[in-house]
Amino acid sequence: MTDTTNTRVAVLVGSLRADSLNRKIAEILRDEAPEGVEVDIIDGLDLLPFYNEDIDSGAVPAPATALRARVAAADRVLAVTPEYNGTMPAVLNNAIDWLSRPYGAGAIVGKPFGVVGATPTPYGGKWAHADTARSAGIAGAVVIEDVTVSQPAIEVDPTTDPEVRAKLLGALTTLVEYRPEASAA
Numbered sequence: 001m002t003d004t005t006n007t008r009v010a011v012l013v014g015s016l017r018a019d020s021l022n023r024k025i026a027e028i029l030r031d032e033a034p035e036g037v038e039v040d041i042i043d044g045l046d047l048l049p050f051y052n053e054d055i056d057s058g059a060v061p062a063p064a065t066a067l068r069a070r071v072a073a074a075d076r077v078l079a080v081t082p083e084y085n086g087t088m089p090a091v092l093n094n095a096i097d098w099l100s101r102p103y104g105a106g107a108i109v110g111k112p113f114g115v116v117g118a119t120p121t122p123y124g125g126k127w128a129h130a131d132t133a134r135s136a137g138i139a140g141a142v143v144i145e146d147v148t149v150s151q152p153a154i155e156v157d158p159t160t161d162p163e164v165r166a167k168l169l170g171a172l173t174t175l176v177e178y179r180p181e182a183s184a185a
C-alpha cells in the first residue's frame with residue numbers, strides 16, 4: 001500500500017454559492033481524507049482579480065500571491081467543481097490562469113491534478129471536468145485522468161449516498177496514491 005502520510009492536497013472549489021453542493025463535497029473529502037492527508041480547501045476564488053499580465057509583475061495582487069503559495073505548498077491539486085454552460089465556471093478558469101504563470105514555473109506546474117464534481121443533470125458536469133483537466137494540463141499540471149468523477153446529483157444526494165461518497169473518496173485516494181514511476185511502468 002502506498003504511503004500517503006504528509007500529503008497535502010490543495011482543493012480549488014469552482015462554486016461561490018453559499019449552499020454549494022461542490023463545496024460540501026470538498027468538505028467531505030477534507031473531513032474523511034485518508035490518514036495523514038491534509039486537504040486545504042481554497043474557496044473564495046472570487047477574491048482573485050481577472051488574470052491580466054499587466055498586474056502580474058511587481059506587486060502582484062495579494063489574493064493571487066496567496067493562491068500561488070498555497071498551491072505551491074501542496075503535493076496534489078484537486079478541482080471540485082460544477083459546470084456552467086457546458087464548461088468550468090469562470091472563477092476556476094481564472095484561478096488556473098493565475099497558477100499557470102510565470103510561464104513554465106507556475107505553482108501548478110508538475111503537480112498531479114484531478115477533478116471531480118456534481119451537477120443536477122445526468123452528465124454530472126463531465127464537459128466542465130474535461131475542460132478543467134485540459135486547461136490544467138496545458139498549464140503544466142500532471143493530469144491524473146483516473147481521478148475524474150462527474151457525478152449526477154438527480155437521483156442521489158452525493159453528500160449522503162454511501163456509494164457516491166466512497167467513489168469521491170476513492171478519487172481523492174487515487175490522486176494521493178499516484179506515483180510517477182507507477183504510471184511509467
Ligand SMILES: Cc1cc2nc3c(=O)[nH]c(=O)nc-3n(C[C@H](O)[C@H](O)[C@H](O)COP(=O)(O)O)c2cc1C
Pocket residue numbers: 015016017019020021022023081082083084085086087118119120121123124125
Ligand atoms: C450559470 C449556470 C450555468 C449552468 N450550466 C450548467 C451546465 O452546463 N451543466 C450542468 O450540469 N449544470 C449547469 N448548471 C447547474 C449547476 O450545475 C448547479 O446549479 C450546481 O448545483 C451548481 O453547483 P454548486 O451547488 O456547487 O453551486 C448551471 C448553473 C448556472 C448558475
